[in-house]
Amino acid sequence: MKVIRAKSAGFCWGVERAVQVAREEAQGGQKRVYTDGPLIHNSQMMKALSSEDIREVGDYNSQSQIDIAPSNEKDSVVVVRAHGISPERRKYLKQLGLPFRDGTCPDVGIIAGKIKLHAEKGFHVVIFGDPEHPEVIGLMGYANEKGHVVSHADDIESLPALNGKIALVSQSTMFTHEYKEVAQQLKERFEEVVVFDTICGATKERQSDLILLVEQGAEVIVVIGGKHSANTRKLAKLATAQGRPTFHIETSKDLDPNVLSNYQIAGVTAGASTPEFIIREVCEVLEQIETKI
Ligand code: SF4
Incomplete structure (x- = not known):
């Protein structure tokens, strides 16, 4: 046929970069790299990377405690996944005491920055995405208790009464047409809504x-x-x-x-x-x- x-x-550039960061640290297997949950969402690639001693620890959502056995044979390093993590998780990983590299996709970093900035300014933050996805779990950590996740335009009516300004962002991998619908509905229900186009x-x-x-x-x-x-x-x-x-x-x-x-x-x-x-x-x-x- x-x-x-x-x-x-x-591969997109964000995934390419995360893999490169992990490989740089692993130095062809001379060092052991621990990724907190899958570095990227592809089990065949994670399996291929394991031959360079790049190992996934923790869970899919990067939420559980991780048990890193001390290695006497080689130095180890923790690398953050392409989907990013919350500030709390970052703190947790850093206190493990191992060297730390960030493989977060810069496009996800931009979304996190917008959320942080607007939450600090007193905005409510609405994230359009999958509440179970690690990217959204990580992003919620920047909203400083002012975040809400909607996965569909119909979810807007279930949001509590939000007084004041609202910043709307999207998980990086959503559909543009669905995001537009969410933005429209949010603007119909609330007066002061600022929309950021964060689909990568x-x-x-x-x-x-x-x-x-x-x-x-x-x-x-x-x-x-x-x-x-x-x-x-x-x-x-x-x-x-x-x-x-x-x-x-x-x-x-x-x-x-x-x-x-x-x-x-x-x-x-x-x-x-x-x-x-x-x-x-x-x-x-x-x-x-x-x-x-
Ligand atoms: S945010 Fe976009 S560019 Fe970055 S890793 Fe995800 S899909 Fe790739």
């Missing part, structure tokens, strides 16, 4: 490239990425909304050649934390599928 690959498929450029690019795949004739869409990856899940949702059969897979092993052979053209995209070696392998397997029609 013919394969069209989205230009932006794969990488997310917007991946979403518009997906629409392009459909325009270029993709009959079926294959979205590659971790099941926990918010931006990958969003891409799969967007592809389904375009009326195309969509398969969210983690690796080429998840492909069903029998089903896919019913199509002539596959559009392939991948989340911001999907490594190149997986994307290439998936494209190769797809190209070898003989179309029935």
Whole structure:
């Protein structure tokens, strides 16, 4: 079958940077790197990094206490995940006494900065995102008890009465059209609302490239990425909304050649934390599928 690959498929600059930070610290396995929860949301990449002694400790949300066994053989360092962490978590990690490097994506850092600044100025802060996602959990920590999370425009009516100014930000990987709806509803209910466009450029690019795949004739869409990856899940949702059969897979092993052979053209995209070696392998397997029609 013919394969069209989205230009932006794969690592975004924030993920690239977090991996680079961890690798720099690991020095090819000479030092041990502990990441507080997954450095990025891709288990195949985390497995590949473990061969350089980059190890995930703690839990998915970076909330539990972490047990770092002292290593006599080599120096260790703690690296913060691309999704960022709350100020409290930062304090906790630093008091563990190990050297500390920050792998937080600068785009997430900008959102945290806006929240902190506005909370300090007395604003209420509304975050559009998934309350269970580590990025949102981390961001809430900057809101100084003045934060609220909404995951849908309908949630606006359930917010308590908020007196005074409100700053609205979004988790970096949300849909622009949904964010606009949230902003609209918030402005209808409250008088003084300041809206910040904090959906990152990488997310917007991946979403518009997906629409392009459909325009270029993709009959079926294959979205590659971790099941926990918010931006990958969003891409799969967007592809389904375009009326195309969509398969969210983690690796080429998840492909069903029998089903896919019913199509002539596959559009392939991948989340911001999907490594190149997986994307290439998936494209190769797809190209070898003989179309029935
Ligand atoms: S998806 Fe956006 S916010 Fe998340 S790591 Fe990539 S560039 Fe940063």
